[in-house]
Amino acid sequence: MLDMIKLSKRLQSIADLVTPGSRIADIGSDHALLPVYLVQSGRCPSAIAGELNKGPWQAAVRGVAEAGLANVIDVRHGDGMSVLNAGDADTVTIAGMGGSLMSMILEAGWQGGKLQQVKELVLQPNVGEDLVRRWLVERRFALQNEIIMEEDGRIYEVLHAIKAANADSHNEALYDSSFLPLKLTESAGRKLLYAMGPLLLREPSACLVRKWQLELAKLERICGQMLQSDTSEAREKEAAFRQEMNLIGEVLACLPTVKPSSS
Known part of the structure; x- marks a missing residue:
């Protein structure tokens, strides 16, 4: 096996939020760096790397083979969550795309029954974070953590959410903007927190x-x-x-x- 790969600050932030022991599916995995790291480090026992574009998919296949992990990382060629079957993963990660596309991929996965047994989502939209936060609320995922960072002159946000029985009450409290000393209507406050991040604004x-x-x-x-x-x-x-x-x-x-x- 090759030496442990080193992730960018952005990908490392995503990796650090994945619950140890999870079976991970990385959608839009590019060269499968994140799944390789998660398995190499022992954080995840197995992984699925899904990639639509042929060049990155072929590079991912090669990278996984070179790391000696082809028996535990399944590199799949396909669009979004079409690469998953129900029950394949505990955690889904999606990174490096716009929030609109990410929300559509998540919703297609939801409608297709691909997320029924997924317990955790770690998401890094490049823009349109508000759309992703709205989707999480609508589909009853409870936001647990938000990270904001700067790398190579760009600012990124990473969202960590879990499926929870109390998601509705959790999110109701989370998106209550009364902690801000501003006079806001409920709808205006909620819109603001969707855009700027309810946890980011609290810390x-x-x-x-x-x-x-x-x-x-x-x-x-x-x-x-x-x-x-x-x-x-x-x-x-x-x-x-x-x-x-x-x-x-x-x-x-x-x-x-x-x-x-x-x-």
């Missing part, structure tokens, strides 16, 4: 502040572009963006332990 970090400072700068640029148009639609969109920006700014200003740095 704010400098990385969280930086992410949303960058988001404010992006929204400011969009508003500037809209000033080039005289249409009423552009004015309405700009007003909506300004309202969103004001709310984000208020949230950043009231976070309990971290204040936004001056830009």
